[in-house]
Amino acid sequence: MISLNRSCFLSNPGISGTRSPFSHSQKRRSAPLKVVALGTNAARTGERNGSVVMENTAKEAVELKSTVHGGVKDVYGEDTASEDQLVTPWSVSVASGYTLIRDPHHNKGLAFTEKERDAHYLCGLLPPVVISQELQVKKMINAIRQYQVPLQKYIAMMDLQGRNEKLFYKVLIEHVEELLPVVYTPTVGEACQKYGSIFTNPQGLFISLKEKGKILEVLRNWPEKNIQVIVVTDGERILGLGDLGCHGMGIPVGKLSLYSALGGVRPSACLPVTIDVGTNNEKLLEDEFYIGLRQKRATGQEYAELLQEFMTAVKQNYGEKVLVQFEDFANHNAFDLLAKYGATHLVFNDDIQGTASVVLAGLMSSLKLVGGSLADHTFLFLGAGEAGTGIAELIALEISKQTNAPVEETRKKVWLVDSKGLIVSSRLESLQHFKKPWAHEHEPVNTLVDAVNAIKPTVLIGTSGVGRTFTKEVVEAMATNNERPIILALSNPTSQSECTAEEAYTWTQGRAIYCSGSPFPPVEYEGKVYTPGQSNNAYIFPGFGLGLIMSGTIRVHDDMLLAASEALASQVSGEDYDKGLIYPPFTNIRKISAHIAAKVAAKSYELGLATRLPEPKDLFQYAESCMYSPTYRSFR
C-alpha cells in the first residue's frame, strides 16, 4: 500500500473537483485509489474520481502543495484549526491485494487480468481463470433468473452493487426492462417493508435526530466528496405504502442507482440520504428488527430545524450546484419544503414535479391516438396530493402556454377528487392550501363514479395511493363516455394500483389507453394482446438531473419540466403508437435520458440559470459524452 500525504492530493485538480465532473470519459488508465481516515473507528474507502491517477509525481505534488494557501478549500478545517482542535488524519493510498477485491468501486472479480493480478498482489486470492465482463454479465443474469421470488432477486442485485459496482451497472443497463422492477418499483417497495430483516451492509447516509448539531460532520464521514445528486427521504410516505420510517432508505438507494444506470450520473457522485425523525408506524416501533429511531415522528420546529441544518450543510459541503431530490415525503411537508428551498437551493421533488412531467409527456403523445389538443380534453384525478396536484398544475401550465389563456382559466379543465369527494368551491375553507386552486364551481359530488358521470372526463388519473379504486363501474363509465378512454392508474407499488391492466382492457373491451405506475405484463383480451405502458417518473428524473448537472444549473424552473415532457413525448415512435403505447420502451432509456438532458439544459441556458459556460454546441452529444459507462478500466 502506497501512502501519500493528504494535502497534496486534496489540492490535486483530479480530486478536488475542478476537473470536469465527468472525467471518466478521459481515456487514462487508472490506479485504484483508496482514501483512508486514520485514527477513526472505521477506515473509509472510496474512489475520489473515476480517473484519478497516481502519476502525480512528487514534483507535481510539491507544486500542488504550494497552492494550499492559495485558495484551496480547507475542507477539514485543518489549516485553520487551533492547536487544541481535533482534526481527521486523512491519507490517500493505492488499494491492492485483498483490499482491492473487497472494494466495490474497483473490484472486477474474475475479470482482473494476469497483469493486474501480478501488479496488485492478487495472485492466489483469485482462482486461475480470467473471464470477460461480458461473461460475468451473462453469469449474473442467469443467477438472478434462478430466483423465483422478486425480493431474492433484489437482495442478489444489492449484494452485487456492494461487491462489484461496475458489474452491477452493466447488468442493470443491459437488462434494464427485466431488472427495473427488481431494483426499483415494485420490488423496492417490498424491500422497504422488510428492510430491517434483510438489512446487511448499510447503504447511504442515515441522518437522525441524534445527529442534530453535527450534520456537516456526518456528511464528511461519507467517503465521496464530489457529490452532485442527493436523493433524500424522511420515509413518511414511501410509494403508496405509507410511513416506513428509516426503512425508506431503499427508495433513495433505488432512485440513485437509476440516476447512474438510466441517466449516466457517476455512482460516486450520488448520495442517498434518509432523515430519521422517528415513525408513527406502530408496527415498526414494535418490530425487533426496526433499524431506525424508536420514537414518534418529530414535527413542527424540531423537524424544520433538522431539515434546515441538513439543507445548509449540503450547500456548505457540496456547493450551490448539488441537486437535492426530495422523495416520498408526506404531503404536509413536501409542498412546504419545495417552496422553501426552491428559492435558495437546486431542489426537485420527484413526486410532485417528476411525476407531473412524465404524465404530461404521456398525455402529449396520447393526442396522436385520440386527437385534439390538450385544451380539448377534460381531466379527472382521484387523489389530490403531491402527484395529483403536481400533474394538474403542469397540465394547466402547458394548456396556458398553448392557448395564451391565464392559468387560473386553464385549471378549470382539471378536476380532482379526494377522500371527501369532488373538490368544489363550497369546500374551499377546509381545504389544504395545495388543493385550493382546484376548488371549482360545482355542486358537491361524493363518489368517484358520480364525479365521472358529472364531469365526463376524457382522461382519468389515479394518484391516491389506494389500490382498486377504479372499480368496474368507474371504468365502464369512462368507456361509455369515450371511444378511447385514457386511464392512468399511477399509484405504486402494484398492490396500490387503482386498477390492473387486465381490468382496464376487459372493462373497456380493449379500447382503453392504459398506463400504470408499476409495471404490468401484457394482457390477452379476446385473442388480441394489449401491452400496457408504465407511466413512472423513472423516465424523467435521471435525464432531468443529468441536464441540470451538465449545465451547472442553479435553480429548477417549471419550463424545464415542460421541456423534459416534450423531449420524452418526442421519443415515442410510430411503431410504439401502432401498439397503442404512449411511452417509448425502457430499452432505449439512456438515449431518451440524453435527449431529455439536452432539452432541459437548453432551457436552463435560455433562462440564464446555467453556469457551465460556454454552452456546448451540441447538447445531446455533450450529454452522451458525459454519461457514466460501467465498462471496466485497466489498472496499471
Ligand SMILES: O=C([O-])CC(=O)C(=O)O
Ligand atoms: O418510486 C416510484 O416508482 C414512483 C414514485 O416516485 C412514487 O410512487 O413515489
Ligand SMILES: [Mg+2]
Ligand atoms: Mg416517490
